[in-house]
Amino acid sequence: MRLQRAEILSRERFGNHLLLRYRWNGCIPQPGQFVMVRTRSFAAALDPFLCRPFFVHDYDGESAALLVEIRGRGTSLLAGEEEEVVVSEPLGRGFDIGNGPVALVGGGVWVSPLKLLSRRLAGRGIPHELYLEIPSTAPEAYGDVISRIFPDADLVPTDDPERAPEKLLARVGDLSRYSAVCASGPLSTLAAVKRAACEQVCVQLAVRERMACANGSCHGCAVPVWDGGGRTYARACISGPVFLAEVLAW
Numbered sequence: 001m002r003l004q005r006a007e008i009l010s011r012e013r014f015g016n017h018l019l020l021r022y023r024w025n026g027c028i029p030q031p032g033q034f035v036m037v038r039t040r041s042f043a044a045a046l047d048p049f050l051c052r053p054f055f056v057h058d059y060d061g062e063s064a065a066l067l068v069e070i071r072g073r074g075t076s077l078l079a080g081e082e083e084e085v086v087v088s089e090p091l092g093r094g095f096d097i098g099n100g101p102v103a104l105v106g107g108g109v110w111v112s113p114l115k116l117l118s119r120r121l122a123g124r125g126i127p128h129e130l131y132l133e134i135p136s137t138a139p140e141a142y143g144d145v146i147s148r149i150f151p152d153a154d155l156v157p158t159d160d161p162e163r164a165p166e167k168l169l170a171r172v173g174d175l176s177r178y179s180a181v182c183a184s185g186p187l188s189t190l191a192a193v194k195r196a197a198c199e200q201v202c203v204q205l206a207v208r209e210r211m212a213c214a215n216g217s218c219h220g221c222a223v224p225v226w227d228g229g230g231r232t233y234a235r236a237c238i239s240g241p242v243f244l245a246e247v248l249a250w
């Protein structure tokens with residue numbers, strides 16, 4: 001994995017989230033691909049030791065953006081960085097863009113890759129609709145920013161995490177009117193979308209297994225999959241992070 005320095009063009013902090021845009025003239029990211037990121041502090045103190053994975057949230061031809069929830073050491077350092085980030089090329093396999101119509105379903109910070117996906121679908125004139133869960137526990141600023149980033153999305157407020165996937169899917173309604181469903185959200189949402197849609201339409205799910213090397217060598221990101229009738233494991237960093245729902249063995 002080759003890392004390069006990239007100039008930070010803008011940083012917007014809202015609650016415990018960060019929208020970070022950096023100059024990017026490398027490979028064009030595909031929706032659902034991710035990048036590995038670290039800050040310059042690594043060079044001085046190997047801190048943090050591992051890069052952190054983030055979906056490419058957006059790309060406009062000159063800059064790429066990340067939508068980050070600040071959780072621990074790596075993301076806190078990222079939030080404090082003003083000048084540049086150290087970032088990989090876009091990695092992994094993203095969403096396969098068909099002919100539509102497509103339902104984009106997501107929740108939490110995992111909605112991130114759906115922005116680039118909707119931009120790409122719009123660019124190709126492919127009809128699509130967005131359904132995004134907004135948990136009541138999220139800071140108000142989060143809901144405001146999500147509605148600004150996804151102006152055409154149907155935002156679904158939820159107050160019970162256990163019933164959130166059910167509520168989200170009720171809003172999506174009859175899945176048979178779509179040719180594909182692309183989902184990126186909490187595991188419970190991905191599992192519910194898989195259960196509800198698998199036999200009716202093509203379903204693609206973006207998983208978020210933790211990653212260390214992101215090049216297939218550590219096997220830390222293994223996900224259970226069906227292969228040739230048997231259950232085995234695939235490495236999400238090179239075979240994913242987007243998988244066909246029927247391939248995932250959960």
Ligand SMILES: Cc1cc2nc3c(=O)[nH]c(=O)nc-3n(C[C@H](O)[C@H](O)[C@H](O)COP(=O)(O)OP(=O)(O)OC[C@H]3O[C@@H](n4cnc5c(N)ncnc54)[C@H](O)[C@@H]3O)c2cc1C
Pocket residue numbers: 034048052053054055056067068069070071072073074075076109110112113207208209210211241
């Ligand atoms: C393919 C991929 C894409 C991702 N895209 C995004 C994104 O677009 N935006 C975003 O905010 N985050 C994303 N993540 C998660 C992000 O990588 C982690 O939140 C980040 O690495 C945390 O780093 P940290 O040093 O701040 O926190 P750490 O100290 O490493 O962890 C803080 C807390 O977060 C938990 N955590 C760390 N990674 C994950 C994970 N993958 N799933 C669930 N819990 C986790 C830890 O268990 C711990 O409780 C993605 C992860 C993957 C694998």
Ligand code: FES
Pocket residue numbers: 210211212213214215216217218219220221222235236237238
């Ligand atoms: S992160 Fe090391 S094999 Fe996927």
